[in-house]
Amino acid sequence: MISERLYTFADFVCKTLFEPLINLIDDKKKKKPLFLSPSNSEMDFQVVILAGGFSSNLAPLVSKEVPKALLPVANRPVLSYVLDLLESSNLKDLIVVVEGEDAALTVGGWISSACVDRLHVEVAAVAENVGTAGALKAIAHHLTAKDILIVSGDIVSDISPGAVAATHTRHDAAVTAMLCAEPVSGPAESGGAGGKDKIKKPACYDIIGLDSSKQFLLYIATGVEVKRDTRLKKSILCAAGKMEIRSDLVDSHIYAFKRSVLQEVLEQKPTFRCLKQDVLPYLVRTQLRSDVFSDEKAVEENGSGHGKNNMQNNDGVSSQILSNAFLPSFHKVYESGLDIRKTHKCCVYIADESKYCVRLNSIQAFMDVNRDVIGDANHLSGYSFSAHHNIVHPSAELGSKTTVGPHCMLGEGSQVGDKCNVKRSVIGRHCRIGSNVKVVNSVVMDHATIGDGCSIQGSVICSNAQLQERVALRDCQVEAGYVVFAGGEHKGETFARK
């Protein structure tokens, strides 16, 4: 027992110390050998992926067959990007939480076919519209590890979640949130990439207050609050002395929580629905007089049957050694100034600006992600691009005088007729595209049929949809299996069976 514990500790030190370095090197492949063995990572972190259900924001793109988590990004389900990302940090013990039984079955089916051998994935179904906090509460009995890493299932990113986990452990934090710079595609284009709601927001998404070392989160305002005047609690400001308030950072929905804290909050506050808008701000607000922390001790003691809790003391000491090498954090100072006080730490991991991180939570975001993954952020796609910066599957058939431009993707078995022009678009598998068709800035999903002379710009054609001859679409969405009749000219429309 003791030897195992020591090993864990040593591993943890190694991880905490080297993680930032590894990040700098920025090569996913290199990380693996330095990382923990799987058994140990399981001990530290459990990963919960919140994969959502049939998000209404994404109608008509989602359907019975394709829940949000399986929406294709460069012809791969978006969930696979998250799983790859976690696997690259050697986080392999995952719980995928899906809203709705049907969606859960579909997602579970895909997961078991795609990665059953590599990862240990459990799929849990929760009721629809319970919110992120509600979903976590519903699966609370599955959570046993000391810390929980929560990742949104719709993230396409190259930021290592392991780095977030390391920051979390290093500070012995109650919660660690990952922040990244505003998406490069710009707020004007990418709609509401910030909050849960679909409404287009002004330039700023979140307002975030950091301490001078940029390690601690002192304030966070999200969603509707952003539009109000910013009210900062003086007590926290006084304790920290100085706060940097940023509106150019976005909370990117990767959080590490101390399990006991998370469960305590969810229990105490039954009305909390959303991690981002309720739980996180609550923890940030109360960080200098923690209710959760005092209770946590009790919880930890009760649960001390688990071997892992024994290393808590070690943790305390080590986190002090590692994080407070020269200065005690303001939490410590505050505690010592006013005894009786309990504090907890809310930390942040700020991703490098060059990193990519976008959530697929709106139609606009769906377009952006698809464009980026085969374009500027093509290292995420996992494909190797041709010299023309595009990917045309060997089995795809191109007619004469048809051009497929750079930043395009043509899936397996698709057929494109004569004199077609494809630019900056993704075309799925087994699509049939007639002659004289123009596809620009669009996504065409598997098995779609496009008649001769169509022109498609900035649109999404879902799987099995059919466009008859000479249809012109601009900024439209066509539901799966829908038939658009010949000759129509449409702009900004949504085609769906009611």
Next chain:
Amino acid sequence: MGAQKKGGARVSDDSEEQSRQRLQAILLADSFTTKFRPVTLERPKVLLPLVNVPMIDYTLAWLESAGIEEVFVFCCAHSTQIIDYLETSEWRTHPNLVVRTIESHKSISAGDALRYIYEQQTETSQIQGDFVLVSGDTVSNMPLADLIQEHRERKKRDEKAIMTMVIKKSKPSLITHQSRLGTDQLFIAVDPLTKQLLHYEEDKVDHARGSVCLDKSLMESNPSVLLYNDMQDCYIDICSPEVLSLFEDNFDYQHLRRHFVKGVLVDDIMGYKIFTHEIGSSYAARVDNFRSYDTVSKDIIQRWTYPYVPDINFGGNRPVKLGRQGIYRACDVVQSRSAVVGASTVVGYGTKIGNGDRILNSVIGNGCSIGSNVVIEGSYIWNNVTIEDGCEIRNAIVCDGVRIRAGAVLEPGVVLSFKVVVGRDFVVPAYSKVSLLQQPMKEDSDEELEYADSSSGTADRLSGLSLEMESKGSELGPDGAGYIWEVCEGAHDEEWKHSVAPIPEDKLAEITQAMDDYDDMEDESVVPTSGELKSDADSINTDVNDPCDDYGYFEKEVEGTFLRAVEEGIKVELGVLEINSLRLSYNMESADCAGAIFYSMMKLAVDTPHSSASELYKTASSIIAKWKGLLGFYVKQTDEQIEVIMKFEEMCQETAKELGPLFAQILHVLYEKDVVQEDAIMRWAEEKAGADEADKVYLQQCETFIQWLKEASEEEDEDDDEEED
């Protein structure tokens, strides 16, 4: 000077322009506050000795060494004393620094002072360009030339950058939330790149209560904002001439920070900008209150203000010799062998120290004579003070000419003004302020003025008072002389904050306790973040600011007003005016007014002595008849009329049960007097129809009445129909 050299190295026309511009400063030799009372009743603050040197000398010496060539000293309170002092001092003939004085008696604030200077300057064209604005109680050794240069360059790039404010890091205490200088904690927001000042808020409240509110536009226009709590405003400003004209334009700007800075930041009419400059290693502090007097004195003794320290000659002081352990002693001090002079102490010229004295951490001025077995700790004894045997003085300020008779004790925080005599064995209680002058009875306003007392000739009054004193005896023992000033209300608990004495332990514990209690409360009042939480928050939120409570107060006020109107026979129109003003100040709807007025009317009826229900009914209907004009003003809408009925119902159920049986009758009166319309009654009846049986009591009572109304209206309708036909 440095700036000039730099200017010379630059392009020719640039340097020419700059050489024409003399470096100028405005020194406000009046703080326009009363924090140093009662001492400042007799001597202006800038002439008070700080480690045996008048404060203004520190400021002038610093300005001179920082390359300022011309200083305008603005004198207001005790202006003659200041002018006399400057005339006789070496500043008059200083080769590098021209000191001019501007005298005004009308000014009551820094704003007035700057306006006065602005008006004067058109005649003599004194202020030519950028200038340094400081007050005469500033102790600093920071270099200014580079800062002025920086300011000028910024001004060249951006016309609107009119001021650069100097700030210095200083973390306020977590418990008392005041800085070591005794000033309130400050919250400032700064753009991290440009250093532009975006928000300035001085916290007037004791504790870190509530929150700092940043305007949303601030966050929209700046991707990143630095919010400091650990900065101290040094009150050293580099200003462009626009500052003066801004003061001239906005005649209501009084305070440099509270009005001017706020005005520029918030109103933002002209788009002017203020920038900040943080100083690191150099020293800058302002003697704002007794606590900062103590802090700055200690800093001077500890040599943070070098070269402005007691053993170096600057601005005409007589340097004293520095010994070990930071003991400064003048060469002619007569000290008994058995006396102990401890670390960090200054003893001035011609002072005698008797047998067995213990002096620690204190400043003793010139010409003092201290008897035997005296204990002086952490105190400031000015010049020519006589302390007799066996006195104990702790953390006190003792002004010139004071005599402390044998065995007297000064408790911490005591301030003895000029020539006070403390009687034998008298114990001066902690935080007392003692003066030969009586405390002015009436405080004119909160921004109170020192000049008001000074202009009328202090000397005459002083002699008169001391004569009076002898005849009257004294509050300081039988052989003492002086009044102990009463601490004015409200300032009572402030006393310890700004005193020279350190804050007592028990006070700290008390505040910590209070903070805890507050925190617990605060949690509940925090606004919930997402919409779903509303219900939860409502149940918790039984805060003081509850709107219901507000309504309670409002109702009381209305009732008072109404009763007064009845008693004094005030006209209805005037009543409306009064109640309208109440409505505005409480931010109430006119329905609330209607409810409250009706409540007052019925309450009056019930309170009027009556023997039977019918008598009560009569009183009530006569009151309604008399005051229906007042009520009618607020019941123009159906909703408001319903409010009245509901209120009536509520009263019958709770406060005035006697009215219960009369409900229908009085409702009828209200209907007849046109206070409530038929519509309102019908709608009320409809609303109530679905209620519990218990709630329906009054509805049932009115049933016949409502029935009658219905029939009447139907008939009317029929009539209408017939007519239409």
